[in-house]
């Protein structure tokens with residue numbers, strides 16, 4: 295069975311508790327439930343994880359080799375800073391999709407640069423929590439074609 299890893303970076307554990315005007319009122323736990331539902335409709339398996347630590351995210355990407363067919367990543371603010379995460383993604387050669395709740399092209403200038411975008415095959419952003427199941431659909435379509 296096709297298996298997809300969904301990674302969430304720093305501060306995304308706070309979803310639904312602070313800044314609802316920017317990031318919505320949905321918790322990460324609820325988003326995980328939405329994704330489990332979508333994954334079972336798509337007949338794939340998925341696992342969602344969150345870490346506030348760059349090295350932990352990098353270890354999970356390394357360990358995904360031979361275990362997961364695709365990675366969906368909302369790297370949070372590491373999106374804009376982490377060449378290390380970008381290198382980890384390109385080293386494992388697992389198709390990776392970049393995901394954001396907000397539209398990073400319509401916010402502060404410093405959010406326009408994405409290192410993840412340099413190695414991801416696709417980008418879903420600006421759809422809030424709904425972007426997560428959307429990203430799963432896009433990933434499954436991509437994996438069916440490649």
Ligand code: CA2
Pocket residue numbers: 304305306308309310311312313317368369370371372373393394395396397398405
């Ligand atoms: O829009 C996204 O998904 C982001 O990846 C979210 C990051 C931000 O740094 C990126 O530029 C875009 C920030 C995540 C912070 O999440 C919070 C959630 C609730 C309360 C406070 C922060």
